[in-house]
């Protein structure tokens with residue numbers, strides 16, 4: 001069978017190393033460069049890596065994702081990288097029985113039993129966090145909204161999963177520039193881990209440049225934080241522990257014997273998997289929305305017509321928010337959370353031909369890396385139509401305005417196959433609930449209207465701060481929250497954090 005791909009020039013000894021070297025700090029752009037030069041199918045080789053075949057078509061992706069963990073695997077390098085980052089029990093770093101066990105352990109966090117804990121966390125963290133925004137508006141100070149989203153999501157996760165408070169946000173907007181060890185450690189580990197992907201010798205080079213030590217220290221602190229929370233819950237009397245109905249309590253029920261590292265790895269994985277991706281979705285959506293104000297109005301009208309915004313929306317209200325969901329899916333289409341990814345062929349295989357595009361079947365050899373760029377594929381006019389590069393949430397709405405979930409793997413932002421994202425529903429809920437409780441109250445204007453870029457990583461984080469100015473939107477402002485004792489002054493949008501809040505509703 002003829003192999004129709006067009007390899008860039010290679011020399012046997014170094015492969016494409018010289019071509020790739022200048023791009024090592026931004027491999028996503030390199031994938032895009034290859035796509036524009038060679039099309040959907042291209043291959044490159046790197047010493048220590050062998051051959052990588054980029055397959056930017058849903059048909060090929062469907063084949064690979066369906067055969068994930070049988071014909072294709074993550075490959076030794078990726079498994080070692082994720083094990084160092086998130087632990088050997090993390091679903092990201094495991095295959096076979098270990099993977100099955102870890103997926104079983106994390107499952108309860110997505111179950112309906114957790115919806116109450118999630119809603120409670122949203123109310124306790126998200127609603128008071130609006131006070132920070134109203135203070136920023138009153139003081140007319142510029143804030144980094146990407147930082148705000150990141151901190152908000154970590155606080156919600158700690159509250160929801162572990163009933164633990166972690167003070168990353170206060171009513172004072174200046175809190176956003178106060179460094180916090182947990183955030184610094186997470187970002188250190190993330191960027192070092194992503195640098196490891198295309199450096200087959202990282203275990204050696206990091207010993208020489210001290211990066212390994214920095215990573216180990218950050219990892220140690222992150223582990224300890226979670227270990228301490230698990231240990232203190234384990235020490236509690238049965239009655240005291242019974243008062244909790246969070247994810248941790250579900251984990252610990254009747255499991256005195258279980259390896260504590262398993263729980264810790266799973267908790268750290270969930271924090272990583274949920275925080276970064278959802279933060280990025282929110283920030284990139286703000287970037288797109290600021291250029292498409294009609295969609296801001298549509299979301300605002302939707303939120304105001306559905307709920308009171310007095311409290312975060314409940315899980316089962318999600319279907320009432322088609323416009324919010326369409327905006328999420330359209331944001332993820334253009335800014336997919338995991339923008340590029342790969343697998344390794346565990347055996348010889350053949351990718352299906354696509355005769356209408358002139359592609360015959362494609363032979364893949366055992367040991368080949370098979371990679372794809374969701375970032376490229378989901379902007380491809382041949383896949384998504386002539387307006388593929390445009391932000392147009394309407395493509396996910398039907399004639400009645402109902403949300404229509406795009407099919408996988410044409411839409412591949414949540415992955416597909418056995419390793420598809422188990423958190424897609426929970427991310428959708430958080431995205432909708434957060435926007436629905438912020439947009440009706442605030443006009444949010446980026447300080448600079450400009451193109452924005454990503455920093456190279458496992459996820460598509462924004463490279464520069466997302467600096468914005470806020471205004472309280474009095475035209476759509478239907479509710480005013482205040483402490484009972486401040487009700488009469490009419491100036492406070494929302495006062496008071498934590499217990500003892502009361503809500504006053506004004507029409």
Ligand code: HEM
Nearest residue numbers: 091273274277278281337338413414415419421422423427
């Ligand atoms: C907008 C938000 C999110 C996006 C775009 C996203 C995207 C993805 C993608 C593309 C994968 C597949 C990776 C691969 O095949 O190698 C994945 C896996 C995963 N996601 Fe998400 N995710 C999001 C939110 C979440 C949330 C909120 C959670 C948990 C609370 C979560 C937990 C996981 C886990 C545990 C896996 C590993 C699955 C496995 O390998 O078995 N994700 N996610």
